[in-house]
Amino acid sequence: MEHEEKMTDVQDADTNLRDETAEAAPEVANHDRVAALEAQLAEAKAAVLYAQAETQNVRRRAEKEAQDARAYAATGFARDVLSVADNITRALAAIPQALREDEKLKGLVTGLEATGREVDSVFGRHGISKIVAVGEALDPNRHQAMMEIPTADAEPGTVVQEIQTGYMIRDRLLRPALVGVAKKPD
Structure with missing residues (x-):
């Protein structure tokens, strides 16, 4: 049980x-x-x-x-207008001092100078600025070395000649400056 x-x-x-x-x-x-x-x-x-x-x-x-x-x-348009600015600068540089003082050409010279200032002003309003080259160290991001120039007056790698002005649009490269760079003399 x-x-x-x-x-x-x-x-x-x-x-x-x-x-x-x-x-x-x-x-x-x-x-x-x-x-x-x-x-x-x-x-x-x-x-x-x-x-x-x-x-x-x-x-x-x-x-x-x-x-x-x-x-x-405006980048594409600005690149196209750079050649106009270059041509105005070349035209002004090509006028000899004697012709600048000639009364018959004074109006032409004054007009070219005013046009150059206006182009610079328009560039400034749109954030386009010239690249400082001469006296600066070669910067491959802003300068394109076209030749080496033997000189004792500057450190090797320093830009001593500007062949064509370079430009920036705000913080971007629009066109590099074409430059001559110092090298040690032979």
Whole structure:
């Protein structure tokens, strides 16, 4: 009988455990569902944050590209006008002093000088500036060395002659200065 009582006790304990497990199962299932929903919510929040960051990056990139387009829109036109500025400078340099003082040509010289100043003024309004070359160290980002000039008057690598003026448009190179660079005498 004792054996039967023990068996009954084990069966009762097993039944009680099953009842407790059955009662706890909905709680465990609810906990698992809540954990799964919380994980999905965390994933959704991360996806939203990523999408917001990507949208902000695209917006910034578009604003920068639009700003660059406005700032450098005149680049092609400016390159074309540089030859006009070069020709005016050459024309003024070619006029000998005796002709500059001739009353018949004074108006022509004054007109060429005024045109040169106006071209410089227009360049300035559009962010186009001349590159300083003579006396500076050769900068391959701004100068293009065309020849080496033997001289003891300047350090090797220093620009001693400007063949053609270089220009920048804001912070970008429009045209490099064509220069002669000092080298040690033979």
